[in-house]
Amino acid sequence: MGGSASKSCPAERSRRSALRLLGLGVGLGLSAAAGCGPSCSCEAVPEPEGVTVYIVRHAEKEVPSHPPPEPGPGIMDDVEGARMRKDPPLSAAGQRRAMALAEDLPIRELDAVYVTRSRRSEQTAAAVLALTGLEATHYPPKDYAGIAKRLRARPGWEILLVGHSNTIPPLLEALGVEQRIRIGEAQYGDMWVVHAKPDGSATVERRRFGDAIDRYSPPAGAGAGAGAGAGAEAEAEAAASQ
Numbered sequence: 491m492g493g494s495a496s497k498s499c500p501a502e503r504s505r506r507s508a509l510r511l512l513g514l515g516v517g518l519g520l521s522a523a524a525g526c527g528p529s530c531s532c533e534a535v536p537e538p539e540g541v542t543v544y545i546v547r548h549a550e551k552e553v554p555s556h557p558p559p560e561p562g563p564g565i566m567d568d569v570e571g572a573r574m575r576k577d578p579p580l581s582a583a584g585q586r587r588a589m590a591l592a593e594d595l596p597i598r599e600l601d602a603v604y605v606t607r608s609r610r611s612e613q614t615a616a617a618v619l620a621l622t623g624l625e626a627t628h629y630p631p632k633d634y635a636g637i638a639k640r641l642r643a644r645p646g647w648e649i650l651l652v653g654h655s656n657t658i659p660p661l662l663e664a665l666g667v668e669q670r671i672r673i674g675e676a677q678y679g680d681m682w683v684v685h686a687k688p689d690g691s692a693t694v695e696r697r698r699f700g701d702a703i704d705r706y707s708p709p710a711g712a713g714a715g716a717g718a719g720a721g722a723e724a725e726a727e728a729a730a731s732q
Contacts, residue, residue, distance in 0.1 A: 538645060538687075538688045539645045539646040539688075540642075540645060540685055540686050540687040540688055540692075541641050541642060541644045541645055541646070541647050541648075541649065541685075541686050542647070542648045542649070542683065542684070542685050542686075543641055543648075543649045543650075543651055543665070543683075543684045543686065544595055544648070544649065544650045544651065544681060544682075544683055545651045545653060545658055545661070545662070545681065545682040545683075545684060546591065546614070546650070546651070546652055546653070546680070546681050546682075546699055547652075547653060547654060547655055547658060547673060547677070547678060547680065548580070548584070548608070548610040548611045548613075548614040548652055548653075548654065549580050549583075549584035549585070549587035549588045549591070549610070549613075549614045549678060549679075549700065550580060550581045550583045550584035550587060550678050551578045551579070551580060551581060551584060551610045552574065552578045552579050552580065552581045552584075553578070553581070554574060554575060554578075577608055577609050577610075578609065578610060579609045579610060579613060580609075580610055580613045580614065584610070584613070584614070584678075585613070586700075587614075587678065587679065587699075587700035588613060588614045588615075588616060588617055588700070589617045590699070590700040590701070590702040591614065591615075591617065591618060591699050591700050592617045592618050592621050593702055594681065594697070594698070594699040594700065594701075594702075595618060595650060595699075596648060597618065597621055597622055599648045600618070600622050600624065600648050600649070600650055601624075601644070601647040601648055601649060602624060602627055602644070602647060602649045602650075603615050603618060603619055603622070603624050603625075603626050603627065603649070603650045603651075603652075604626075604627045604628075604629050604637070604641075604649060604650070604651040604652070605626045605627070605628060605629075605651075605652045606628065606629065606630075606631045606652070606653065606654065606657075607628050608654075611652045611653070611654070612626060612652075614652045615650065615652050618650060629651075631653060631654060631657040632657060634657075634660045634661050634663070634664040635664050637661065637664070638661065638664035638665045638666075638686075641665065641686060642665075642686055642688070645688065655673040655674070655675060655677070656673075658671065658673060658682070659671045659672060659673065662682060662684065662694065665684050665686045665692050666686060666687070666690050666691050666692035667682075667684060667692050667693075667694045669694060678700075679698050679699055679700050679701065680696060680697075680698065680699075681696070681697040681698065681699045682694050682695070682696055682697075683695040683696075683697060
């Protein structure tokens with residue numbers, strides 16, 4: 491008798507079947523109301539957001555006007571001169587380009603600024619940092635996979651990254667950019683806007699920055715000495731790029 495008592499009676503089974511059918515009907519009705527039937531043509535679910543990186547090479551650097559002295563008895567290289575050659579600051583033209591960089595970025599949208607531990611990289615980002623109030627994030631320039639991973643871990647962010655002529659091309663590749671990039675020694679003012687997606691792919695748009703550089707030039711007639719210095723600087727840069 492215990493076994494027969496555990497079975498549902500026909501009336502109970504009919505009631506449960508009716509409830510299941512009612513639930514199925516309600517579900518189909520809701521799907522139809524939402525426009526998602528068997529031939530659903532609903533809008534696709536948005537893809538996960540990627541990171542946008544504005545990658546620039548540092549602006550024009552200072553070039554020594556004369557080569558270092560040949561080592562020999564009694565010749566001691568001064569510390570500042572050695573530092574200038576190893577880690578040169580921006581030239582006057584580079585400083586003007588760095589100031590103009592802020593005009594070619596969505597300043598209000600930036601979430602971070604990445605620079606290397608070099609004077610020319612830090613100085614290129616100085617105006618942007620001052621305007622945004624952000625603190626510079628230093629990164630190892632040749633850890634391409636590592637920095638790409640760090641950037642991808644910031645979905646939805648917009649980041650300025652200041653690099654170097656020999657580090658930007660492999661970084662672009664690490665971010666998933668298929669186009670191969672080469673940067674000449676005397677090439678300045680290019681910006682690569684990279685949209686790195688979560689799936690490892692990326693798109694890139696090439697722009698220019700700092701072309702409003704003349705706005706930050708000294709006024710005409712500021713002094714013959716300044717003009718002579720600019721001419722010497724241009725000659726030195728031309729010699730270094732050969």
